[in-house]
Amino acid sequence: MAIDLCNKQEQMRIVGNRATLANPFEDALEGISVPLDVLSANQREVVELAYYSALIHPNPLMHVVGDPAAWESNFGHALDRVAVRLDSRPNEVLRHQAINHPDPMMREQALYEYADRNNDDAVELLSYVVEHDTDRQVRWDALWAIEKLGGIRAIQALKRFQQDSDPEIAEWSKLFIGELQTGEPSFDQREGRSTPERTFDETIFLLIHCDLYIRLSQSNQHWGKLSLAPEGLARVYGRAHACPNAKTRERQLVIAKQISGLHADQSLHIDNYLFRGFTERTRDDRGNFYFESHVNRPFYVSGKADDPSSGVQDSHIGFMREGCWYLDSRLKIPQADGEADAIRYVRGRFQGWGYTNLENLQGKSLDQILTPGNGILSTLHDPVAGPMTNVFISGTFKGKLNDWDNDGRLDLNSRDVYSTAEGEVDTNMDGIPDQAGVACCDLGTRLGV
Ligand SMILES: [Ca+2]
Numbered sequence: 198m199a200i201d202l203c204n205k206q207e208q209m210r211i212v213g214n215r216a217t218l219a220n221p222f223e224d225a226l227e228g229i230s231v232p233l234d235v236l237s238a239n240q241r242e243v244v245e246l247a248y249y250s251a252l253i254h255p256n257p258l259m260h261v262v263g264d265p266a267a268w269e270s271n272f273g274h275a276l277d278r279v280a281v282r283l284d285s286r287p288n289e290v291l292r293h294q295a296i297n298h299p300d301p302m303m304r305e306q307a308l309y310e311y312a313d314r315n316n317d318d319a320v321e322l323l324s325y326v327v328e329h330d331t332d333r334q335v336r337w338d339a340l341w342a343i344e345k346l347g348g349i350r351a352i353q354a355l356k357r358f359q360q361d362s363d364p365e366i367a368e369w370s371k372l373f374i375g376e377l378q379t380g381e382p383s384f385d386q387r388e389g390r391s392t393p394e395r396t397f398d399e400t401i402f403l404l405i406h407c408d409l410y411i412r413l414s415q416s417n418q419h420w421g422k423l424s425l426a427p428e429g430l431a432r433v434y435g436r437a438h439a440c441p442n443a444k445t446r447e448r449q450l451v452i453a454k455q456i457s458g459l460h461a462d463q464s465l466h467i468d469n470y471l472f473r474g475f476t477e478r479t480r481d482d483r484g485n486f487y488f489e490s491h492v493n494r495p496f497y498v499s500g501k502a503d504d505p506s507s508g509v510q511d512s513h514i515g516f517m518r519e520g521c522w523y524l525d526s527r528l529k530i531p532q533a534d535g536e537a538d539a540i541r542y543v544r545g546r547f548q549g550w551g552y553t554n555l556e557n558l559q560g561k562s563l564d565q566i567l568t569p570g571n572g573i574l575s576t577l578h579d580p581v582a583g584p585m586t587n588v589f590i591s592g593t594f595k596g597k598l599n600d601w602d603n604d605g606r607l608d609l610n611s612r613d614v615y616s617t618a619e620g621e622v623d624t625n626m627d628g629i630p631d632q633a634g635v636a637c638c639d640l641g642t643r644l645g646v
C-alpha cells in the first residue's frame with residue numbers, strides 16, 4: 198500500500214481569496230501567493246484539488262498539527278521506509294514487461310512495481326496500459342494504480358477513460374475521479390438484478406493490492422518488500438469476493454476465496470473467511486466498518502497451500518479489514534419482509550500475517566514465485582506457525598457491482614462462490630456445507646484419505 202504514499206505532500210493553503218503554494222523546486226520558505234481569480238480554470242482545479250484533498254485526507258499533513266502517536270504509527274508505512282525491494286528488475290525491464298509479457302498477471306505486476314517506484318512517467322505508462330491492454334482486469338487495476346498515485350495528473354489521466362466502451366472501465370474511472378476530488382465515489386445510472394436461489398444477497402468481486410513486508414533477519418534490522426498487484430495476489434492467495442447478506446452485513450460477512458491451478462485435478466481450492474465486527478450506521482447511505490476473522494486452518498509448514506510434505510499444523514488465522522461501503526437506493530435486494538438497499542461499492546484496508554519459505558524463493562524469477570498457493574496466511578499465536586511467521590501483510594481493497602453478463606444491468610449476486618452463509622465450504626452452492634464447520638477445502642477428504 199506504500200504506492201498510496203506517493204505525491205501526497207503538496208504544500209498548499211487557501212487564505213481568503215489567495216492561494217499559497219510552497220515552491221517545490223527550492224527550499225525557500227517563501228511560497229508563491231496568487232489571487233484565486235487570476236488563475237486559469239485548469240490552474241484553479243489544481244489548487245482546489247490540493248486544498249480540498251488535504252482537508253478530506255488529514256493524515257499526510259497531520260504531522261505538522263497533530264499528535265504523531267495518532268497519525269504516524271502505521272507499521273506498514275514505517276516498514277516501507279526501510280524495506281529493500283525484492284523485485285530488483287531495472288525500470289526499463291519493468292516498462293517492457295508491463296506492455297509485452299504474455300501473462301496478464303506478470304504485465305500487471307511489472308506495472309504496479311513501476312508505479313510503486315513513483316517514476317516520473319508512471320501515470321503515462323499506466324494510461325497506455327488502460328488504453329491498449331486486452332485484459333479488462335489489468336485495465337481496471339491500472340486505473341486503480343493511477344488513483345493511488347493521485348494528484349492532478351491522475352485525475353487528468355482518469356478523465357480520458359470516462360467514456361470507455363467497456364462500461365466497467367468507464368465507471369471505475371468516474372468512481373476514482375470522484376474519490377480523488379471529493380473523497381466520495383461516483384457511479385453511473387445502470388439498473389441492477391438479483392440472481393434467485395443464491396446463498397448471498399451480493400457477491401462483490403474484489404480488487405486487492407498489498408505489500409508483503411518480509412522479516413529477513415533475527416535482528417529485525419533487515420526487511421524486504423514485495424508489492425503484490427491484484428492479479429498476482431489473486432493467483433497466489435486466491436480470487437476473493439465479499440459476500441454480504443443484507444440482514445446480517447452490519448455484524449458479519451464472508452470473504453469467499455478460490456485458488457485456480459493448485460489442485461492437480463484442476464478443481465478450485467476453496468478457502469472462506471468469516472469476518473465479524475462493528476458497523477457505524479448514522480447515515481442511511483453508507484456504513485463504516487471494522488471486522489476481524491479468526492478461522493480454523495491447516496498451516497502447511499512447507500509454506501505452500503495444500504503441500505503437506507513438511508507437515509501440517511492445525512491453527513487459527515486472524516485477519517483484519519476496515520473501511521466503508523456505499524448503498525445505492527435504486528438497487529433493491531428482495532427480502533422476506535420487503536427489500537433492502539444493495540451495497541454498490543466497498544473500499545478499505547486490511548492486514549494480517551503470512552509465512553513465506555525464503556529458501557524456496559532463492560534463485561527463482563518472479564513468475565516462478567507467484568504461483569498458486571505459494572505463500573500462506575499465518576498466525577503468531579501458535580507454537581509451530583508463530584515462530585515461522587515472517588510476513589506482515591498490509592493492503593487495500595475495492596469492489597463494486599459489475600455487469601458480468603453484458604445485459605446492461607448490474608449483477609448483484611451472480612458470481613459463483615462456494616460458501617455457506619457462515620463461511621463453510623459448499624461446492625454445490627445449495628447453502629448446505631460439504632462438511633459442517635469446515636471453511637477450507639480439506640486435502641485429506643479430496644484425496645479420499
Ligand atoms: Ca448483468
Ligand SMILES: [Ca+2]
Nearest residue numbers: 623625627629
Ligand atoms: Ca452443499
